Each structure stands twice: as structure tokens, then as C-alpha cells.
Amino acid sequence: MQTTELSVLSQVHHWLSTQQPVYLITVLKTWGSAPRPVGSLLAINAQGELIGSVSGGCVEGDILERVLQGEFKQVSRLRYGVTKEQSERFGLPCGGILELLLEPLQHVEQVAPAVQALKNRQLIQRNVDLRTGQITWKIPQKDSALSYDETHFSQVYGATWQLLIIGAAQASHYLASFALPLGYHVIICDPRVEYASSWQVEGTEFTQQMPDDAVLHYIKDARSAVVALTHDPKLDDMALLEALNSPAFYVGALGSKQSTEARRSRLQELGITPQALEKLHAPVGLPIGSRTPPEIAIAILAEMMAIRANLLNQAQGKIQLLRQCVAA
Structure with a gap:
């Protein structure tokens, strides 16, 4: 059985190889109760087919509707569950907030290195310039948690469990x-x-x-x-x-x-x-x-x-602590 990451990215690779535009959505951050962890993936093609999940609720349906309406032309950051009304509308747990990254993709090269790395249990880092949507790849020395700021996004793929x-x-x-x-x-x-x-x-x-x-x-x-x-x-x-x-x-x-x-x-x-x-x-x-x-x-x-889970929490905690030190 493939891992969730590999299943989603392999399907994205297939869609792109058949000239179908794809929208890749990644969970950037969660506050309070959230049904899916940071790094979770959802992909939607131009025909409205989905694979993966970012909420397990109605968030996927709302994103799909907005995609089919042609709302997203460039890299976008989305928030769900900011208000009580949104939480109830989108089926999020009480107090849950999601921040998501949505990327319109056109070419297989935008995911191919990650698919290959996951298949080979090798690490590869995907970096996205949030201003231009440009994607670059890097071989990291070690695994690391997802990170982002106002201009850049970085996620390490590979080394499946x-x-x-x-x-x-x-x-x-x-x-x-x-x-x-x-x-x-x-x-x-x-x-x-x-x-x-x-x-x-x-x-x-x-x-x-x-x-x-x-x-x-x-x-x-x-x-x-x-x-x-x-x-x-x-x-x-x-x-x-x-x-x-x-x-x-x-x-x-x-x-x-x-x-x-x-x-x-x-x-x-x-x-x-x-x-x-x-x-x-x-x-x-x-x-x-x-x-x-x-x-x-x-x-x-x-x-x-x-x-x-404790190992992952420790890694994410160290990243957050580092960010706070840099900001200070």
C-alpha cells in the first residue's frame, strides 16, 4: 500500500502527464482541534476529481467549488474556521482553524522529484516562492518539519515510514x-x-x-x-x-x-x-x-x-522555538 503522500502525488503526476491542470492543497498550520495534521495533502483536477484530504469535512467541497469557478489563478493561502459560523459551516471541530496553501500546477516536473523520492525512501525538499509560484528542489541533510513565511514555503518529502x-x-x-x-x-x-x-x-x-x-x-x-x-x-x-x-x-x-x-x-x-x-x-x-x-x-x-507522534511534536516544537529566537 502506498503512503498518503505518495498516493496523492502519484495521482497528481498522472493528471499532469495527461495535460490536466491540478490544484495541490497543503495544510500549513492548524489552531485548536483539527482533523488533519500539518503537511496533509489534497489534490483536485480541472474535472473536479479529488484525492487526499485536508479536513475530513466540508472544506474540500468549498475548495472544489471555488476551483471549478476558476477563482484561483496563482498560489494562494486560505483560512477556514476563523469564525464560529465558518467552523459550523465547514464541519471543523470546535475552535479548529486551518491555514492552507493552494498551488495551481501545470507540469509534471512540479511534483516528479517528490514522487521518485517517496518511492525510493529518499529525502527531497520542495521549495515554493509564494510570490511567483516557482518551485525549486534540494536534497536535505536530514528530515525536517514543514516551514513557511510570507514569501517562501518548504516541505521535505521522502523516507516513508x-x-x-x-x-x-x-x-x-x-x-x-x-x-x-x-x-x-x-x-x-x-x-x-x-x-x-x-x-x-x-x-x-x-x-x-x-x-x-x-x-x-x-x-x-x-x-x-x-x-x-x-x-x-x-x-x-x-x-x-x-x-x-x-x-x-x-x-x-x-x-x-x-x-x-x-x-x-x-x-x-x-x-x-x-x-x-x-x-x-x-x-x-x-x-x-x-x-x-x-x-x-x-x-x-x-x-x-x-x-x-511525540518525535514529530518534538521536531515541530524545535522549529517553532527557532522561529521565535530569530524573530526576537
Whole structure:
């Protein structure tokens, strides 16, 4: 399954390649309650077809109506939900305000580099001059939050989130199935022939590499997670030895408290430092009383979502703090 960004931008690329003008809308900023986060995308073609979302309410309908009426000839910034009447009209939560960037696009080159970067899990920065609409591209050194001011807009695309699952047992089926619609590229690693032959979750990638080799091959950045679910120390520990020293934002392992303590002791004996062990989430998942495979999968993804959101909030907070320092 493609991520939301890739789905929207791929469709934009297709429309532009068939000579259809496209309007790309990006969430710049939100105040109060907002249904879609900063960076969310919506695209509308000249025939009124839509892909993506910026509100989940009536904002999309209003923008579509204005697009079809030919209102937008150049880059525009829009605000919705400024008044109580607007909030009620456009279906925004109480107190929610959206600031949006709308860009009329004509050429595939205006999105092609981002599509390629997303497909390759590479970072690329799209910069827009809000006065002229001119787009330039840059290879950034690291991921960063969306930023803008009165004259310029910048957004980094690429490095889609990925999840490496060690083991192809029943819990892995549910974890993979639930992770796909959350925007993860899911890789299953299991060198055991009997499990490889029964894997049937469409949209996932399967590898029979040894777990440590799989971690080294796939886990290159902080938009990656590793979850070990085999219950076999020979396989799980191999993956954890590499994952705990990797840039992955989340490393988890299935097991009881007793087996987790035994695992921690083994990993320390194998050279993992106490600092690296602090990265291990085990027993894996939020403690919500999960027992069945689908419940375990939900607990794992809930914990991953909480950690991922906190990382993104920290990054956005640093950007905001930097802006305040510069303004002062």
C-alpha cells in the first residue's frame, strides 16, 4: 500500500502527464482541534476529481467549488474556521482553524522529484516562492518539519515510514495488516521455510534473510521500526542485536516479563550496552490487557503511534522555538 503522500502525488503526476491542470492543497498550520495534521495533502483536477484530504469535512467541497469557478489563478493561502459560523459551516471541530496553501500546477516536473523520492525512501525538499509560484528542489541533510513565511514555503518529502517484522506467525499477520493503512511499508523477515510458504498479506514485502542481515539491509533511518515476534531467541535476538544500535525510532520484542528479563540478560552478555537496552520495548506494546493476536497487534501499533507522534511534536516544537529566537 502506498503512503498518503505518495498516493496523492502519484495521482497528481498522472493528471499532469495527461495535460490536466491540478490544484495541490497543503495544510500549513492548524489552531485548536483539527482533523488533519500539518503537511496533509489534497489534490483536485480541472474535472473536479479529488484525492487526499485536508479536513475530513466540508472544506474540500468549498475548495472544489471555488476551483471549478476558476477563482484561483496563482498560489494562494486560505483560512477556514476563523469564525464560529465558518467552523459550523465547514464541519471543523470546535475552535479548529486551518491555514492552507493552494498551488495551481501545470507540469509534471512540479511534483516528479517528490514522487521518485517517496518511492525510493529518499529525502527531497520542495521549495515554493509564494510570490511567483516557482518551485525549486534540494536534497536535505536530514528530515525536517514543514516551514513557511510570507514569501517562501518548504516541505521535505521522502523516507516513508517502514516496519520490519521478525517472524511470520499469526500476530505478524494482524500487525502487518493494521500497519499498512497507517502508512507503513511493511517488511516481513522469516528464514523458516514453513512460515514463508504461508505468508499471504497483500501489499507487504517478504524476505528470507537472516534477521540481523535484514535489519542491516532495511533499517537506515529514524522513520523505521523493528518488532520481533518469533518467540525464538535465536531469531529475535539476532535482530535485536542490530536493531538496538540502529537509528530505528521503535524496537520491540514479544514475550512475558520473565522472558523479557532473560532476553535483556542475554543481550547484555552479547555486548549490548545498558543505554541501548533502554530503547527496547518489551514486553512489546501498550499494557492494555491484550492477549489475542489482533489485540497484541493493536497494542504494538498504539505504542508506536504514541512514540512517533511525540518525535514529530518534538521536531515541530524545535522549529517553532527557532522561529521565535530569530524573530526576537
